[in-house]
Amino acid sequence: MDNVLGIIAEYNPFHNGHLYHLEKSKKGTNSKYSIAVISGNFTERGIPSIVDKWSKAKMALSEGVDLVLELPVVYSISSAENFADGAINILNSLKIVNKLSFGVECDDKELLNLFADILYNEPKEFKEYLSIELKKGLSFPKARENAMKMYLPGKDTSVLSSPNNILAIEYLKALKKYNSSIEINMVKRFGSEHNSLDINEFSSSTAIRNLINSIKNSDDKKLDNVSNISQLSSLIPKNSFSILQEKINSGEYIPSLDNFEKEILYVFRTLSIEEIRALPDVSEGLEYAIKNSSNSCTNLNDFLNSLKSKRYTRNKNPTYFIVWTFTNFRR
Numbered sequence: 001m002d003n004v005l006g007i008i009a010e011y012n013p014f015h016n017g018h019l020y021h022l023e024k025s026k027k028g029t030n031s032k033y034s035i036a037v038i039s040g041n042f043t044e045r046g047i048p049s050i051v052d053k054w055s056k057a058k059m060a061l062s063e064g065v066d067l068v069l070e071l072p073v074v075y076s077i078s079s080a081e082n083f084a085d086g087a088i089n090i091l092n093s094l095k096i097v098n099k100l101s102f103g104v105e106c107d108d109k110e111l112l113n114l115f116a117d118i119l120y121n122e123p124k125e126f127k128e129y130l131s132i133e134l135k136k137g138l139s140f141p142k143a144r145e146n147a148m149k150m151y152l153p154g155k156d157t158s159v160l161s162s163p164n165n166i167l168a169i170e171y172l173k174a175l176k177k178y179n180s181s182i183e184i185n186m187v188k189r190f191g192s193e194h195n196s197l198d199i200n201e202f203s204s205s206t207a208i209r210n211l212i213n214s215i216k217n218s219d220d221k222k223l224d225n226v227s228n229i230s231q232l233s234s235l236i237p238k239n240s241f242s243i244l245q246e247k248i249n250s251g252e253y254i255p256s257l258d259n260f261e262k263e264i265l266y267v268f269r270t271l272s273i274e275e276i277r278a279l280p281d282v283s284e285g286l287e288y289a290i291k292n293s294s295n296s297c298t299n300l301n302d303f304l305n306s307l308k309s310k311r312y313t314r315n316k317n318p319t320y321f322i323v324w325t326f327t328n329f330r331r
Helices: 016-029 053-062 080-093 109-121 124-135 140-151 157-161 163-177 205-216 226-233 238-249 257-270 273-277 286-296 300-307 319-330
Strands: 003-009 031-039 067-071 099-104 183-188
Touching (some): 031 053, 031 080, 053 067, 109 163, 140 157, 163 183, 286 300
Parallel strands (some): 003 031
């Protein structure tokens, strides 16, 4: 039986680092076919994809992926745990994927699997440590890292603070949950760090979106001049760049959620406290903070920062309820 590789990604947009991961994963797993489960029009943290999901799928197919499946928005904008759970469930249910490859900052498979075992089984002692840390008012990720440090003294728990490692552990947890026989392959992250704004051959998606946004805010809003083409095309594979360039030049792209900040704030201002309370991820009186901030803030960045706290991180707040307001307004 030929190996079938599963990949979970956002491809927002598809860039050199994604191509590196895809090619290295195919080689490392000796896979003849590849299936990518990717987020659609909204990605993790609730931000809109820079181009529509059909264009992202086209990019992936043009660069060597054989089949693209959409990760439903209820998973794509959720926590790392739910994001991984939804994607692994899809790949496992296909009954043909026998390999899974993902990027990591730490490629110590044994260590990551140990953390995944503990987080999946939640031993009583670990849960007690976690409860103690949460009562201090720490964010859940930090409380979990501290609890793990106490439960496993001597182990390098700092890996729990790295984005790709966190997702890797959640993938491993989900594989255990579904009793999956899919074998894993880890590819150590190469080039810029996650969310780095550095511009180089392997720039992050964040840096690329930031670069595109700077072009949008300049006098020349198209990718037709030599300097724009040269800089961006060096960061993105040829086929994907052609698709991206077409979308940008036709105005069919969204640099950031800020494009809709007036609409989002408007919807929150018109919602009642009860309606806000009914939104997913809104709890512990957060509805009052949302209502007050939407009435007092004039831009989305200030709105989100005003909601940030030790318990509710900037990454947690925008997910469900921001996307809900966006999609509700669009209807």
